[in-house]
Amino acid sequence: MKSPKLRIYLPLAILVLFGLYTNLRIVNKEVDRLHGPGRFEEAVYDARLAPLKAMLPADAIVGYVTDESIETRHKVKYFYLTQYDLCPALVVRGKSYPYIIGGYYDIDNPRRTDAADLLPVKDFGAGIELYRGRQQ
């Protein structure tokens, strides 16, 4: 590059364009997600858990089961959200507790095989159920 001005300003122009491109990509992706189908509504999930939270004592320790067929990232997110919403109750994966929460991603699928050996206590709708362990 012979022109000193060009040598200084070209890399800066590239940097500005790169900055615009990378940030606009985030904006574009998030706008798509905002209006896209199947958007995960965390606020809706929080609302679903509210009646269950009202039923649980603050010092409860409850088990947790979910659909084994769903993707791991959904499984993890649902589990985290359940614990987050039910604080300070402790939510532990597994069934060896007096009460067990079922948190289901596929809310239309009635074949909840993970809960086959559990006694249903209350169905809160929209994929949230409370069970009692058989041994209790």
Add this chain to the structure above:
Amino acid sequence: MIPWLLLSIGAPLALGLLLIRMAWQPRLTLRAGLLQLTLACGLGIGISSCTFFLYMAKVQPAGPRLAFVEPALFLCVIAVCLAFGRTRRSLRAKPVAGPSTLPPFPGSPDTIPKPLLIGVCAVLACAVAGLILVSINKPHGGGDALGIWNMRARFMFRGHELWTRGFSRMIAWSHPDYPLLIPSSIARLWTYIGFDTHRVPQVLSGFFTFATVAALSSSLAVLRSARHAVEAALFLLATAYFVRLGGDQYADIPMGFFILSTAVLLTLSEATAGTEESRGLLSLAGLTAGFAAWTKNEGMLFVLAAVVALAATTLSKRGFRDSVRTLGFFLFGLIPVLLVILYFKVRYAPPNDLFGSHDLGPFLARLRDSHRYALIARAFGNELLRWGNGLTAVFVIYLVARGVTSRRPHPTFVSAGFIALVLMFVGYFFVYVLTPMDLIWHLGTSLERLLLQMWPTFLFLLFLVIGPAEE
């Protein structure tokens, strides 16, 4: 709600401003004012997170309300500081015209061309929009924010006498040993306003994201030139992962902010060497280094790296006495925060999942496994090559085209900063060597974030030593 919110923000901010004004009184310009305000906010958040944790540990739930205890405590500290004639004198001291010991580059342009200013404003606007949209789509934040930081904040806010359940081994997946700067800050604000809205962690994370940009640019504007400031800020804003992680409310952003603040305060202390200001700035640097360790466990590695780097550089360049004095002032700020961390680790935190095991056999086997070294080296290399999805290439083009000239010799604390970053880099490498977790998974889920913690500080140090673009 609004008065409580103002009180919750105003009281620690006032204390932070007092501390920074006591330590450094530059001629009041926009850039110096912005830098002081940004550092004061960071100090205020760090201090108030410690006081909230101690309040939870010692006072609540039966004790008096936080909204009465904490502002009273901060006002007492401010009053005590002001009662000392020396503090008042230092606040009234003649402003320092500018950093004195960093020799300027001749002809360093201190103006920003209009097109460049427009460009940086456009990138900033897009980054703000991106962060807001990520926050809307993930109101509780990304996986770590939800499962670790915000979760712990909820235990602290909702738990009352059960708040320590947040450190239970039954939720070991949530890393209950992680330090509490972020959870404490969130729970503290929730306690003031009386309810646990997701807006608080969102705003806190947004603050740290753009405060890092503000600290980087304003410090370079004070210590170098407006042009250096804008160009460094552009590189940070062009790092898409930085903006995304800010929206995801990850603690790596605040940790990066505190590492940067430490480097900035150390450099300012060198720029005011030989004055009373220098000692105060060194102590504040120790305080912010402590806050990095109070943010994430990796911060302890930074503290260790910073102390070793400071000791080595001051010893080799200034001699033993100066080295001891420098470390003394740094530790004066650092130790109170380390004591809070120690109290948390001893009293509440379960053992760490990486280094909690006492079985040395697997540990030594991993240390001797050469395949792990090759794998980690390759991962580090790949990450650096594709850093910021192509930003490395832009970075190289920028440096080659503008013609890099470096000021020599480098100021002592700038060398110390580079050494600390290298030590952290090496430290992270060995954390991966020793990790008991699946190595590929561990690298894939954390390496980019760890490098991002160091990125703002690397940009700060680099733009401190490179000369102006030669027009």
